[in-house]
Amino acid sequence: MKLEYQIRSFEDVFKQYDGVLPLHRFLFTYFKQHKQMGSSDRRWATRYLYSYFRLGQALKKEKQLLRLAIADFLCNQTESLVINEYLPQFKEQMLLPVQAKLKLIEDAFPKFKLTDVFSFGAELSEGIDLTEFLQSFFIQPDLFLRIKPAHHQKIFDLLVAAEVAVREISDQTLALPNGTKLEKLLPEDQYYQVQDLSSQKTGEFFAPKTYDYWWDCCAASGGKSLLLHDMEPKIELLVSDVRENSLHNLDERFQAAGIKKYHKKVLDLLQNNEQDLHDYEFDGIILDAPCTGSGTWGRTPEMLVHFDAHRIDYFSKLQKGIAERVVKYLKPGKPLIYITCSVFKKENEDVIAHLTGNLPLTLESMQSITGYSDKADTMFVARLIKKD
Numbered sequence: 001m002k003l004e005y006q007i008r009s010f011e012d013v014f015k016q017y018d019g020v021l022p023l024h025r026f027l028f029t030y031f032k033q034h035k036q037m038g039s040s041d042r043r044w045a046t047r048y049l050y051s052y053f054r055l056g057q058a059l060k061k062e063k064q065l066l067r068l069a070i071a072d073f074l075c076n077q078t079e080s081l082v083i084n085e086y087l088p089q090f091k092e093q094m095l096l097p098v099q100a101k102l103k104l105i106e107d108a109f110p111k112f113k114l115t116d117v118f119s120f121g122a123e124l125s126e127g128i129d130l131t132e133f134l135q136s137f138f139i140q141p142d143l144f145l146r147i148k149p150a151h152h153q154k155i156f157d158l159l160v161a162a163e164v165a166v167r168e169i170s171d172q173t174l175a176l177p178n179g180t181k182l183e184k185l186l187p188e189d190q191y192y193q194v195q196d197l198s199s200q201k202t203g204e205f206f207a208p209k210t211y212d213y214w215w216d217c218c219a220a221s222g223g224k225s226l227l228l229h230d231m232e233p234k235i236e237l238l239v240s241d242v243r244e245n246s247l248h249n250l251d252e253r254f255q256a257a258g259i260k261k262y263h264k265k266v267l268d269l270l271q272n273n274e275q276d277l278h279d280y281e282f283d284g285i286i287l288d289a290p291c292t293g294s295g296t297w298g299r300t301p302e303m304l305v306h307f308d309a310h311r312i313d314y315f316s317k318l319q320k321g322i323a324e325r326v327v328k329y330l331k332p333g334k335p336l337i338y339i340t341c342s343v344f345k346k347e348n349e350d351v352i353a354h355l356t357g358n359l360p361l362t363l364e365s366m367q368s369i370t371g372y373s374d375k376a377d378t379m380f381v382a383r384l385i386k387k388d
Helices: 002-016 023-033 039-054 064-075 081-086 088-093 098-108 130-138 149-161 197-205 223-231 244-257 310-329 349-358
Strands: 143-147 167-170 173-176 192-194 213-216 236-241 263-266 284-288 335-340 361-369 379-386
Touching: 002 023, 002 039, 002 064, 002 081, 023 039, 039 064, 064 081, 064 098, 081 088, 088 098, 098 130, 143 149, 143 197, 149 173, 173 197, 192 223, 197 223, 197 335, 197 361, 197 379, 213 223, 223 236, 223 244, 223 284, 236 244, 244 263, 284 310, 310 335, 310 349, 335 349, 349 361, 349 379
Parallel strands: 213 236, 213 284, 236 263, 284 335
Antiparallel strands: 143 173, 143 192, 167 173, 335 379, 361 379
C-alpha cells in the first residue's frame, strides 16, 4: 500500500509539471498547494522526480515505472520501494559506483544507451570527455563554499562538529552535500559565499589591478563581482543587469559581505545604452553571458527532458549581440572575460571565433572548466584583449 501511495504521488506531480519553471520552484509551489502531503511524501516524490529526469531520453519505450526504478537505482545509494519492486535483483548493489551500476543496467537492458541520457553529444565544446560527462548526470553535484582563508578553520570545524560530510578543496573552498542547511549551521554569511567550484575557477582569468574600474555587465546576484572584489578590494566596480530584482539580491549579498562602494545600473544590453554609458571606460569587463545553462543540468536534470535544442542558436545570437555592444566601453589593451555555464560549442568556441573575427579583440586564452570530476558544474571561460 505504501508503494502504491508513493507511485501515485510521483505520477500526480509528474503529470502537472511542464518544464516551464525550474523543478525545485515548481515543487515548492506544488507542496504548498497540497499540504496533505507529509514530509516523507514530499521527500520521496522529490527523490523519484529528480532520479527520473536524470535518465533523460534513455529507454524511452520502456514503461514509466521501470524507467523510474532504473533511474532511482543509478542515482542513489539507499534502496527504495520502487527498486525493491521492479529491480529486486539489484537491491544489494546500491553502494556500487555509478560506472558499475551502469554496466549492470546495460547488461540487463541491451537497449540502454548512455548517449541517450544527454542527446546533444555532438554539440559539446572541446575538452569535455563525453563519457565522464554523461556519467556525471547520475551523481548529485556538491554544494561549494568560497571562504576567506582567515575563517576557513572556523567554518570547517563548525561543519565537522555538526557531522556534515565536508571536503576541503583548498584554503578557500569547501565541498558539502547538496541540500545542507547552512543557515542552521553557520554564522553570518559574511564569512563565506555559496559558489560552485567551477565558477570560482573562472576568477583565475580575471587578473584585476589596484584601482582598476571593472564592469560586471550581466551581474545577476553578483557571484562573479564578489569573487572579483575579494581578489582586489580596491577596484572600482559597476554592476548591471536587465533584471532589477536580481540587482536587489546583489545588494543584499554585497551588504552581507561588507561591500559598500559600487555603482549599479539596470541595463538591457541589447539596446542602445549610450545615454547611460557614453563617458565610461573600463579596465576590465566580465560578461557572464545568458546561456542554456547546460553545464548545470546535473542540478536541474529536468532540462534533459524539457530542453528545446533551438534554444542553443537563440542564446548564441544573444551572446554575440551583447558582446558587440559592451566591448566599445573597454579600454584598449584591457580584458573582456567571457563566461558561460554551457557545454555547447555554439555558445562557447563559436562565439569566441565570431568575436575575434568581427570585433577588435584578440584571444589570450580559453578553457572548458570540466567540473564533472569534482561533482561541480561545467563552465567555459575566455580572456580576450581589446586591440590598441
